[in-house]
Amino acid sequence: MTDVVDLAPHDPLPDGPAIVLLRRFEEDDPHRIMIEIVALDDHHTESNVRLTTRDGAPPAWEEATRQAVESAERAGMPTVFRIDRTAGPREREILARHGDHGTGGESLDDDDLEDGETGSDMRDGLGNAAPRRF
Numbered sequence: 001m002t003d004v005v006d007l008a009p010h011d012p013l014p015d016g017p018a019i020v021l022l023r024r025f026e027e028d029d030p031h032r033i034m035i036e037i038v039a040l041d042d043h044h045t046e047s048n049v050r051l052t053t054r055d056g057a058p059p060a061w062e063e064a065t066r067q068a069v070e071s072a073e074r075a076g077m078p079t080v081f082r083i084d085r086t087a088g089p090r091e092r093e094i095l096a097r098h099g100d101h102g103t104g105g106e107s108l109d110d111d112d113l114e115d116g117e118t119g120s121d122m123r124d125g126l127g128n129a130a131p132r133r134f
Helices: 061-075 090-096 124-129
Strands: 003-007 019-026 034-038 046-051 078-086
Touching: 019 061, 034 061, 046 061, 061 078
Parallel strands: 003 078, 019 078
Antiparallel strands: 019 034, 034 046
């Protein structure tokens, strides 16, 4: 029997080999949500299969889980990892605003202070000789 393990919304993908069921915002249309099965191998390569119903919508989470479990069983993998990238507090706020990704005045950063890394800053590119208009 295949185990289903739920990971936190912002957890990294597990190391392969693994089957991951991933729900996330659509890249080209952040008002929409997509679900995909990600198959990871032990060489850090992946293949993705987007799950849709006949009308092109994503399936229910339970149906998507069933399909992922079937894929894992065919591949001989004992575990399906589920990650719902839309389930974090910030993401629930976006969903409540029907996909509006506006920050509501809060400051966003790209820092990973646990690893001692700070995100990029628009002032990092001052040497590109482009006219400054701000």
